[in-house]
Amino acid sequence: MSLAEGRIPVLDIAPTLAGEPAAAEALAERVARTCEDTGFLVLSGHGIDPALPAGCFEAAARFFALPEEVKLSLKVGALNIGFLPTGAQVIRTSRVAEVKKPNLNESFYIIRDRGPDHPDILAGKPFVAPNRWPPGLPGFREATLAYFTAMEALALRLLPVVSMALGMPRDYLAGDFRDPACTLRLIRYQPQPEPEEGRFGFAPHIDTNLITFLAQSALPGLEVRTREGEWLRPPAIPGTFVVNTAEMLGRYSNNRFAPTPHRVVNAANEMRYAIPFFFGPDNDAVIRPVPSCVSAENPACYEPLLYEDHRRKLNQANFAHRQAPAEV
Ligand SMILES: O=C(O)CCC(=O)C(=O)O
Numbered sequence: 601m602s603l604a605e606g607r608i609p610v611l612d613i614a615p616t617l618a619g620e621p622a623a624a625e626a627l628a629e630r631v632a633r634t635c636e637d638t639g640f641l642v643l644s645g646h647g648i649d650p651a652l653p654a655g656c657f658e659a660a661a662r663f664f665a666l667p668e669e670v671k672l673s674l675k676v677g678a679l680n681i682g683f684l685p686t687g688a689q690v691i692r693t694s695r696v697a698e699v700k701k702p703n704l705n706e707s708f709y710i711i712r713d714r715g716p717d718h719p720d721i722l723a724g725k726p727f728v729a730p731n732r733w734p735p736g737l738p739g740f741r742e743a744t745l746a747y748f749t750a751m752e753a754l755a756l757r758l759l760p761v762v763s764m765a766l767g768m769p770r771d772y773l774a775g776d777f778r779d780p781a782c783t784l785r786l787i788r789y790q791p792q793p794e795p796e797e798g799r800f801g802f803a804p805h806i807d808t809n810l811i812t813f814l815a816q817s818a819l820p821g822l823e824v825r826t827r828e829g830e831w832l833r834p835p836a837i838p839g840t841f842v843v844n845t846a847e848m849l850g851r852y853s854n855n856r857f858a859p860t861p862h863r864v865v866n867a868a869n870e871m872r873y874a875i876p877f878f879f880g881p882d883n884d885a886v887i888r889p890v891p892s893c894v895s896a897e898n899p900a901c902y903e904p905l906l907y908e909d910h911r912r913k914l915n916q917a918n919f920a921h922r923q924a925p926a927e928v
């Protein structure tokens with residue numbers, strides 16, 4: 601086994617999903633060890649029909665091939681729902697690197713699908729609004745939502761493993777994930793065959809949710825920074841998912857499972873596509889370090905945090921169109 605494979609292990613979750621005795625405990629142990637190190641792992645045996653990510657990648661390619669004016673008519677507004685053109689995201693909140701140049705990607709964000717008369721929308725709940733579906737793309741909505749639904753279900757089935765990896769009872773986190781804030785982001789990266797200082801498909805960053813699921817992209821480009829400062833590529837095994845820990849798991853674990861910086865450079869001569877699924881807590885969940893990760897010697901590093909407050913702050917910092925002109 602190469603060093604990279606050892607630090608980003610491939611974990612077969614089929615025994616856990618089948619409910620085999622002691623499988624979830626054994627998986628939780630391996631997850632914990634990896635989360636203490638790189639925070640990246642690869643899932644096999646997940647039971648997701650390969651047609652679902654394939655259909656979502658295909659939908660992404662069809663969307664980004666639309667004329668620019670059609671895509672711009674779906675441009676994100678106050679919330680990250682819809683189209684984010686190239687150049688609109690600068691990771692100002694990165695603690696990893698000073699990032700000044702915009703990412704060389706364009707994105708399309710989809711959240712849980714709610715019609716305009718959905719009770720959450722009528723109630724004015726924060727961070728909910730109808731999705732912005734592109735016209736003239738038959739099957740796009742169905743393919744992306746089928747993928748969204750399958751990934752949310754998988755994430756919820758793994759939540760007990762995350763609780764156990766934290767050293768808590770299997771249902772400990774369930775109360776914070778009754779209506780989890782999930783986002784499916786379709787991404788197209790421009791080719792970047794010539795390296796350029798400080799220019800990335802996606803600049804070094806950590807994810808801000810709980811855990812992220814990445815169906816394997818057809819092209820390489822994703823790199824993960826170890827604590828020693830080396831950049832590793834996760835094993836690119838077709839049909840698996842790369843999973844990474846994000847900021848809220850860092851908070852729950854009182855930094856025991858600190859999220860790991862990662863970046864994307866698409867050095868190929870063609871477009872690279874990615875379809876990350878971001879799984880996060882309920883918007884009204886209050887994230888606190890869990891008791892098993894706090895002690896007299898290791899006091900809580902974080903105050904309780906309302907997840908929607910966290911999202912509000914990020915929403916303003918990283919996206920050019922939501923900033924006061926003086927800050928841009
Ligand atoms: O494109 C990828 O492989 C990773 C994308 C990513 O890190 C993100 O969207 O947060």
Ligand SMILES: [Fe+2]
Nearest residue numbers: 805806807862
């Ligand atoms: Fe990321």
